[in-house]
Amino acid sequence: METGVKTKWNIDAAHSEIAFKVKHMMISTVTGSFEDFEASVETEGDSFERASFNFRASIDSINTKNGDRDSHLKSDDFFNVEEYPEMTFKSKSFDGDKITGNLTIRDVTKEITLDTDFNGIATDPYGQTKAGFEITGTINRKDFNLTWGAVTETGSIVVSDTVKLVIDLQFIKES
Template structure:
């Protein structure tokens, strides 16, 4: 069985064509709305002692896609991400124990700690001689912590958009030579 300690040390970069940075929010308190960000870049420096590894990832907020153009436009507005003034979201790790990755998440110039539960899916050579590694990770945050507080009360009680947001990552890394 492959474990995170088997990951080859060195510099790895996020492969955006095989990576999904997503989120899940409750809508009307009864259903889930999922969204993704298509434009992501990042570097992972894997240390010989994997717990000393570092992660630095940047997401372009204007690349949000929830499969609804109107909703995406609203998310890009000052009510939510305000992409005109805050075009990026950034995560910089502060610690990793092999299963939990903690770091500083910055949205709209507000930085808060976030801890992701990480699952290592292995390392593999592709048919073109590149070395790839796969990870899945999840964290739960409160959007209000980053000043994302827009909402609307609904007639039956509750609010239109949940404060609790799940961040869901499916990441493929490319080993640099």
């Protein structure tokens, strides 16, 4: 059986966001994002069935709108940016509703599955073909050796183990 022509789609970073949400002291939510990231998709033609996704983010680009917190997240208590400057994701399967692949943070690679909404394909006013996705899910930060923890005097956990991922991606088809 002959396979179709491979099509490459590159991230449109201006219209994409890699965000996460973590409970703080179990009463509020801190939102952060990675400002420096790359992603691409390889498809057969314009069909995203069985598409292959690749993603990389620079840990040094983490932004929670608080410099002290960002510095703490970059330290060995969490990401250890000096030794592990990137996190990566490589998909193993995509069925239109879920994407499964290997997420690597620090020195740990684990298979995760994320809910995926494929929002379709459109052509922008400049003639570029674009595809949009909304990807959500949760991971346990301690699974990836992000193990720092503290408890307040009243017994509240300072940082939740559960991290929500909220990823909005727009890709541009290579011409």
